[in-house]
Amino acid sequence: MLIRRLGNYARLTPEDEAALQQMLALPIRLAHARRDIIAEGAVPRAVFLIVSGWACQFKTLEDGRRQIVGFLLPGDSCDLNNLVLRRMDHSIGALTDVRYMEIPGEAIQRLTRDHPRIGKALWWQMLVHLSVQREWTTNLGQRNAMERLGSLLCELALRLRDVGLSNGECYDLPLTQTDLADATGLTSVHINRTLQQLRASGLISLSGRVLRIPNFAALQEASLFAPDYLHRAQREARQSHGLAGAGVADHADQ
């Protein structure tokens, strides 16, 4: 699924995939649910790549208020950010039990030097992260509770679909209502109310951990969800300009 994830961003050659397969030999680490993987302010050691389970990026204010600023799903990596900037400006925590790999900087350097398309894929992923972060900003700034929650559930549906973790209209949602609250800037009480509202209107059904969206278009419309920001459509249509314009991978295509 890891390969599928990256393959979504750039067409990988068999050699690329082989190299990725090889990297799967890296030790797989385990973080237990609700444990932090790395804390804000820490000096990061490596790039984290989620193999299975859900993690989140979050920031904490002095007085304890906490904002989840993004979810890391299987196949996602944390921002390369932490190899360039000196300290983590946010924390990464495991929401479920998480299996992940720590990819040392040198390995990434080697991998991207020898396999430019993988480098491109990582670069893309990061640009998409930025786009997603802008959308989250908009979500919190302009949408009401129902739209916020609906948009989030739509986003997760599409992202999970892209890594093969959603079979159509259902997916496993391992988040507590408190998690949803921290991600949407609401309280858990109000998330509860809003979930019920969504259920009552037939837009979702949620029993146990399984979320079902019987009519995606309907939820999308009710939430004013516009999926363009995920930049999914163009993945396969990607052209050769790649990263060249950013002066980053111009050497890579030769």
Added chain:
Amino acid sequence: MLIRRLGNYARLTPEDEAALQQMLALPIRLAHARRDIIAEGAVPRAVFLIVSGWACQFKTLEDGRRQIVGFLLPGDSCDLNNLVLRRMDHSIGALTDVRYMEIPGEAIQRLTRDHPRIGKALWWQMLVHLSVQREWTTNLGQRNAMERLGSLLCELALRLRDVGLSNGECYDLPLTQTDLADATGLTSVHINRTLQQLRASGLISLSGRVLRIPNFAALQEASLFAPDYLHRAQREARQSHGLAGAGVADHADQ
């Protein structure tokens, strides 16, 4: 100031600065206040570099609600994003009269190939953008009106100081209360109330377009503003790991 801006992120050699100077030969374009420079959904032509004036990035929901997701100050460039992804996922609009340059992809490619430190500086700038975007998400999700506005004014103070546009405690704030509202996810009415509250408590004074923060530490504390996310301190302390770990500029240091 453009050079100073980039120089904040990476130590530039005299040659680098010369190359930048040369690029100043690019035609300078003018966007009038309140006009859009590029609209969401458009296919971007180039990277925009703000020479003078203020611009903003914003997203619009179907029903017209608008969220400003970031400000572009002199020396800032829009995300390289738009050279890699196919369509703009947000718009860029001029808040004041803006002088800017359109740097074609090839020019950036050349510049970063011949002047790796400039490439690094751009890359850094973009990672910082991502960090800032996360902070904005947190700002909207967790802070109340006064903290949101205070944090925003603090951020602008530091960013302007970095490009020499703030002489200590004052700076020119060309934003209307509606702009501030769109950036903070509040209404202009409530921005007005909140500004008065900030004035009454002596944390700011604002007459005409000139904002004055007589006691930065006080405003910072009242707003729970933690400037780390701007990654300012490390700019000069930057070490050689640069982008290597991201597999992006490893060729650049040789």
Added chain:
DNA sequence: CAAGACGAATAACATAGATGAGTTACCGCT
């Protein structure tokens, strides 16, 4: 099997901020 612990669900009440409808002040233009 009892004791916690945690998450979902509910309820009563409080309030920050939105809404809608103004008035006033300023500035550029003719």
Added chain:
DNA sequence: AGCGGTAACTCATCTATGTTATTCGTCTTG
């Protein structure tokens, strides 16, 4: 000097969401 437009500012009212607290069910663990 008069006009038109925009931004700052005000006020009264309303509501979406927060707060605090309690109950219930389920799972874990000793």
